[in-house]
Amino acid sequence: MVKGLCLMGSKVGIPRALLYYYYFPMWRTFFEELGAEVVVSGPSTKSVLNQGVQLAVEDACLPVKLAFGHIAGLARKVDYLFLPRLVSVASREYICPKFLGFPDMVRQTVPHLPPVIDVDVNLYRRNKYLFSAFKEAGKFFTASAARVYLAYRQGLAVLKEYQKLLEAGFMPEEAMNLLTKAAGKKRSPAAFPLSGRSSGQMILAGEEKPMVAVVGHPYNIYDSFISMNILRRLQQAGVKVITADQVPEPVVRAEAAALPKRLFWTLSQRMIGAAFYFLHAGRVQGLLHVTSFGCGPDSMTGELINRRARAAGAVPLLNLVLDEHSGEAGVFTRLEAFLDMVCFRGGKFQEA
Numbered sequence: 001m002v003k004g005l006c007l008m009g010s011k012v013g014i015p016r017a018l019l020y021y022y023y024f025p026m027w028r029t030f031f032e033e034l035g036a037e038v039v040v041s042g043p044s045t046k047s048v049l050n051q052g053v054q055l056a057v058e059d060a061c062l063p064v065k066l067a068f069g070h071i072a073g074l075a076r077k078v079d080y081l082f083l084p085r086l087v088s089v090a091s092r093e094y095i096c097p098k099f100l101g102f103p104d105m106v107r108q109t110v111p112h113l114p115p116v117i118d119v120d121v122n123l124y125r126r127n128k129y130l131f132s133a134f135k136e137a138g139k140f141f142t143a144s145a146a147r148v149y150l151a152y153r154q155g156l157a158v159l160k161e162y163q164k165l166l167e168a169g170f171m172p173e174e175a176m177n178l179l180t181k182a183a184g185k186k187r188s189p190a191a192f193p194l195s196g197r198s199s200g201q202m203i204l205a206g207e208e209k210p211m212v213a214v215v216g217h218p219y220n221i222y223d224s225f226i227s228m229n230i231l232r233r234l235q236q237a238g239v240k241v242i243t244a245d246q247v248p249e250p251v252v253r254a255e256a257a258a259l260p261k262r263l264f265w266t267l268s269q270r271m272i273g274a275a276f277y278f279l280h281a282g283r284v285q286g287l288l289h290v291t292s293f294g295c296g297p298d299s300m301t302g303e304l305i306n307r308r309a310r311a312a313g314a315v316p317l318l319n320l321v322l323d324e325h326s327g328e329a330g331v332f333t334r335l336e337a338f339l340d341m342v343c344f345r346g347g348k349f350q351e352a
């Protein structure tokens with residue numbers, strides 16, 4: 001890692017990929033509070049993916065390849081790239097090892113890289129180690145530990161509001177836009193759109209449309225290119241979409257605790273806990289599990305969800321596997337057949 005104070009207004013690049021969908025508002029707030037300008041790569045496209053496919057190792061999963069493309073596009077435009085080395089984001093749990101080696105893989109293959117801020121995020125033993133990561137990142141921008149701490153606290157506050165918006169049913173980009181507007185007014189709790197709303201208040205609230213739960217990694221389901229805009233297509237078909245991120249954390253953990261052995265992958269736990277909840281809460285008419293080709297954790301997650309769905313027998317389940325060669329026609333045909341089944345089981349559609 002290259003260290004040294006950078007000038008006010010230095011540009012920090014963050015790829016619109018991987019855990020951007022969970023943590024970007026916190027990262028952006030932190031860097032902006034320290035005087036940096038945050039630059040995000042544009043939305044995913046075929047050419048971004050093609051670039052990523054050329055740079056990444058062949059057996060990398062689809063979202064990792066896509067992330068390489070985003071980084072290649074950012075590299076020449078920024079003074080620093082922020083690629084945290086994510087090891088663990090929750091106590092006694094890990095996330096996929098692909099995240100751990102990601103900054104190293106990027107360094108090996110992406111040309112013209114600026115200095116990479118690759119601080120370790122490892123909360124396996126203690127949550128308070130999160131500040132250590134921000135402290136390291138803050139050293140690039142200021143020598144003032146107090147300023148770094150305040151920026152970190154502000155980042156955490158924004159993350160909390162962002163998570164409330166996701167739970168309330170806003171999609172990540174919508175939630176980020178709302179936060180940006182709120183920050184433009186004033187960064188105070190009252191300026192945030194859902195300040196004071198209790199966690200999970202909108203979960204499975206009375207809906208007349210058929211409800212389909214979509215469960216998958218955030219970088220698969222929220223990236224409209226990689227997912228072929230599945231969420232929007234479901235909405236256009238008259239379906240109310242609910243995702244795993246609308247299920248509050250304590251519910252997810254309580255549901256996942258029904259497994260005979262505790263899962264140590266945080267993202268898999270979220271998908272499984274939410275899927276189990278959707279299957280027994282009796283309010284969704286269909287369950288869609290989205291995964292990417294070559295994903296080890298997802299093969300296990302999918303099998304556990306399949307077994308539970310078969311045992312519950314209550315709602316149609318569709319497993320959708322995405323890869324860079326996925327033909328849109330095949331995916332949409334399967335989606336239509338799935339929606340027919342949802343309709344056959346009693347869901348009544350209203351065209352959006």
Ligand code: SF4
Nearest residue numbers: 061096098295296297
């Ligand atoms: S969990 Fe799966 S999709 Fe996500 S980075 Fe790991 S291998 Fe790729």
